[in-house]
Amino acid sequence: MQTLDEDIKKREFKRVYLLYGEENFLKRSYKNRLKEAVLGDDTMNFHYFEGKGMDIQEIVGLADTMPFFAPKRLLLLEDSGLFKGSAEQLAAYLPQLPESTCMLFVESEVDKRGKLYKAVKKVGYAADMVRQTPAQLANWSARLLAREGKKITNATMELFLSKAGDDMENIRSELDKLISYTLGREVITSQDVEDICTTQLTNKIFDMIAAISNRQVPKAMELYEDLLLLKEPPMRILFLIARQFNQLLLVKDMAGKGVAKAEMASRLKVPPFVAGKMLTQARAFTKEQILAYVEQCVEMEEAVKRGRLQDRLAVEILICRRI
Numbered sequence: 579m580q581t582l583d584e585d586i587k588k589r590e591f592k593r594v595y596l597l598y599g600e601e602n603f604l605k606r607s608y609k610n611r612l613k614e615a616v617l618g619d620d621t622m623n624f625h626y627f628e629g630k631g632m633d634i635q636e637i638v639g640l641a642d643t644m645p646f647f648a649p650k651r652l653l654l655l656e657d658s659g660l661f662k663g664s665a666e667q668l669a670a671y672l673p674q675l676p677e678s679t680c681m682l683f684v685e686s687e688v689d690k691r692g693k694l695y696k697a698v699k700k701v702g703y704a705a706d707m708v709r710q711t712p713a714q715l716a717n718w719s720a721r722l723l724a725r726e727g728k729k730i731t732n733a734t735m736e737l738f739l740s741k742a743g744d745d746m747e748n749i750r751s752e753l754d755k756l757i758s759y760t761l762g763r764e765v766i767t768s769q770d771v772e773d774i775c776t777t778q779l780t781n782k783i784f785d786m787i788a789a790i791s792n793r794q795v796p797k798a799m800e801l802y803e804d805l806l807l808l809k810e811p812p813m814r815i816l817f818l819i820a821r822q823f824n825q826l827l828l829v830k831d832m833a834g835k836g837v838a839k840a841e842m843a844s845r846l847k848v849p850p851f852v853a854g855k856m857l858t859q860a861r862a863f864t865k866e867q868i869l870a871y872v873e874q875c876v877e878m879e880e881a882v883k884r885g886r887l888q889d890r891l892a893v894e895i896l897i898c899r900r901i
Contacts (some may be wrong), residue, residue, distance in 0.1 A: 582608055586615045591650070596695070598661070598685040603746035604707040609654070609684050609712035616652045616680050622887055623651040630659040634667050639677045641671075643883040653681045661695055665831045669693035672701050709744050719749060723766065726757050730766045731851035736851045737770045743778040752776065758867030779810060784855070787826070790897065791862035798897045812889035813882065819896065820875035827868045829853070829860040874899060 585591055595612060597605045617624055623645045625639065635651060645651040660668060661683070669692075675681060681702075688695050688704075698704050710718070716735050723730055730738070742752040752775050758768050759774045768797070782801055789798035804814055825846060832842050843853035860868070878892040 579604070579608070579705055579707075581613070582705055585703075586611055589615060591616055591680050592702040593677065593679065594672055594681045594683070596661075596685065596688070596698045596704040597682040597701070597707060598683075598688045598704070599707035600686075601707040601746060602700060602711055603750065604710075605684055608654075608705070609682065612680075612682055613652060613654065617648070617652050620648050622685050622841055623648050625651075625653045625655070627658065629657055631820070632658055632660070634665075638670070638671055639871050641681060642766060644676075645678055649678065651679045653679065654684070655681070655753055656684040657684075657686065658683065659742055661685050661692055664692065665694040669697040669735050671769065672697040675701065683803045688746070709847070710746065711847065712739060712744070712843070712852075715739055715744060715746070715749060716848070716849075718746070719753060722753055723757070725762060728757060728766055729764055732767045734766060734771060736849055737768050738775060740852060742781060745778075748778065756850060760866075767808045777812075779805065780818060783815070786897070787819065787859060788855075791859050795898055796856065799894070802893060806890070812893045813879070816875060816878060816893050816896070817890070818884075818895070820872060820879075823871045823875065826856060826860045826863065827865070827872065829856045830865050830868060833857060833860060871896075897898045 582595075590613075599605065599607055599810075612901075613624070625640050632655065637655070640651070643651065643793065662815065672694075683698070716732075716739060718737070719735065720730065738752070738756070739749070742749045756766055756770060756776050760770055786798050786801045789795070789801060794812055806812070809855065828846065829842060832845070836877055837854050838846075838858060841852055843850040846853060846856070848856070862873075874896055878887070878896050881887040882889045883891050
């Protein structure tokens with residue numbers, strides 16, 4: 579992403595850009611920044627294509643057309659699906675793209691073995707917009723708060739991210755809530771975070787596993803009911819429970835090998851304090867118990883898919899079972 583920042587700053591653009599990956603906030607941000615940097619408020623030299631089934635001949639024709647009283651023409655192609663197929667015609671054309679045209683692709687998934695991806699890499703720049711690390715999210719959040727004249731301690735930031743999760747779109751939304759809530763005050767406290775920020779689904783699953791590990795079945799069931807009231811599908815809840823137990827299995831294995839908490843956090847891509855909580859949870863189970871829960875998750879999923887159990891009941895059985 580440093581390359582993108584430099585190109586935007588210097589107003590020196592490559593002929594082709596590809597923005598892809600799972601962090602939608604970053605993709606949208608760089609898409610808009612590139613569009614603004616290349617064209618400004620020029621709409622006559624901007625062409626937008628969205629979805630599968632794009633007319634490649636039309637795209638090539640526009641790309642070959644000189645911009646109208648401007649240095650650049652911009653073609654934005656979003657969610658084309660072209661990077662999951664062969665797209666040989668467009669791949670063969672990209673090396674011939676005029677310097678006066680900038681082509682910008684924004685995709686969710688790409689096949690790096692494909693000809694189009696390789697062509698973009700050869701004549702332009704491909705940026706993988708991955709989920710940011712906890713440290714990057716904390717720094718980014720702190721900068722946004724500082725712009726609004728707000729201060730926050732490291733401990734409060736950890737609490738905030740534990741609630742907001744790692745999705746930058748959601749983090750930005752929760753920060754806006756915090757800023758409005760603390761209007762007239764400089765320092766954001768942990769109580770502010772508890773009062774106004776919404777706990778994300780994955781964090782509720784974490785609390786549910788904690789209740790299960792402490793043999794607090796009523797509390798685990800209460801958390802499950804809360805998720806159902808929030809219209810969360812039981813099968814998604816089951817998937818997240820299974821994922822959490824798989825992570826606990828990894829933590830258990832790393833702890834047995836003497837891996838430090840900081841290294842655990844790095845491998846699991848979670849904040850250190852979350853790794854600490856997971857380590858505490860993992861210690862509440864034997865390795866055999868964790869494996870048994872993982873196997874039961876698989877059994878419940880199969881029972882639902884085969885019609886032997888309703889999805890809601892399957893999760894209830896899983897929560898209530900004792901290993």
